[in-house]
Amino acid sequence: MSPVVGFIVTNQCTFHSLVGFPQIPVAVLVMEKVGHSSVHFRLALFPPKPTKEPPSVDLRDLSDGFFFGHPKLSQFAALACTPGSSVHVFVNPAISKPVGLPEDFRRGLLWLMSWAPV
Template sequence: MTSWVPRLLPRNVRSLAASSENQRVEDGRRHQEAYGYFLPIQTRWQDNDQYGHVNNAVYYSYFDTIINHYLIRYCGLKTGLRTSPTVGFMVTNQCTFHTPVGFPQIPVAAFAVDKVGRSSVHYRLALFPPKPAGDLPAVEHRDFSDGFFFGHPRLAQFAALACTTGSAVHVFVNPATGKPTGLPEDFRPGLLRLVTQLPMPGTTLFSSWLFPPPSKPSAHPSQLPSSRHLLSFRREYDLSPRLSYKDTCDSTQGSQRSPRMITLSQNPQSYLQQFYQSETSC
C-alpha cells in the first residue's frame, strides 16, 4: 500500500505564485473601474524636478488632496483642530510609479475605499494622465470644486491606465487625547459609498459606488454614470448585494441601441428608474 506524504511546494514556486498574485492586484489598481471618485489636479511648474517630470514626493500631496477633498466635501470633515471632534492621522502611505507626468499636464486623481474600520480607513488611490491629444483636458471650475464620480463623461479625456497607484491609511483620533476614536456616524455613508472590490485584469466589476446608496442620492444627478459611457457590453455586472444588472448593448459611439434591464434581485431605486427612462440609447 502506497502512503502519501504531504509536501510543501518549493519556496521558489510559492514565491512566484505570490508574486503573480501581487502583480494581478497591482494591474487591477491601474484601471479606472477600480475607483469611484475623481478630482482633476492642476500640476504646477514647481512640481517638476530637474528631470522634467513631477518629482516622486509630490504625488503624495496629490493623493492627500483628493482624500481630504472628498472627506470635506462629501463626509463633512471639519478641519479646525479646536472645533473638530476627530482628526485624521496618516499612518501609512505608499506609491508605485508606472509612467511620469509633468507640468502643465492636468491629470485626474482617483479615490476608492478598501476598508472602513472602527477608527481607521484604508484608501486606494491612483493618478490617470490625460490622453496624448495635444490639448489640455477640457475641465471646468466645478470639476475642481466638486470632483466627479465614475461614469462621468470627463473620464474619456484621461488614459485608461494609471501612471501612479498608491494606498494610504487614516486613523481618526480624539484631538484632545491623541488616542484613536470611533468614526463619526455621518462619515460612514460617504466612505461606504466608495467601498469597492478590486477588478482583476480581464474582468469588469462595478460595485455599489456606481449608484449612490438609496438613503442619500447624489447631490449632482448629472454625475450619475451615463449609459453612453458603459461600453464593452454583453457581460453581467454585480453592482452590489442589492442589484444585479446585465446590459445587452455592444455599442461603440456610432451605433444606436437601447440598454435593457435583464435581472434585478430587488426593485431598483427611483433615481435608477429615472436614469434609464432618460437614457434611451448608448
C-alpha cells in the same frame, strides 16, 4: 478642539511613468475600506492619453465612479503613472488614541461605498 481628528498614518506611491507640464493627469481616488476608526484609500494619477490602455478599459469611465472590487478597476495599478494608497485613522486628540468614526461621517462613507453609478 474637535473631539476627533483624522491623521494620515500610512501613505505610499509608486512611480511608473512621467506626467509633466502642460499635461493634466486624471486623478482617481477609490475608497477601499471603512474600518472602526480608519478609512483606507487607493489613489492614482493616469496620463491624459494612456498609451497602454487595453480595449476593455476607458479611463473616462473612471470619472463616473467605481467601487473597490469592480472589474474596471482590475487594471488600476497597471495603467497608472503613480498608483498609491493611504490610510487615515481618527483619533481623540486629548488622549492620542484611535476612536470610532463619528456616526454621521461613517454613514456617509458607507453610503458612498454602497452607491453604484447607473
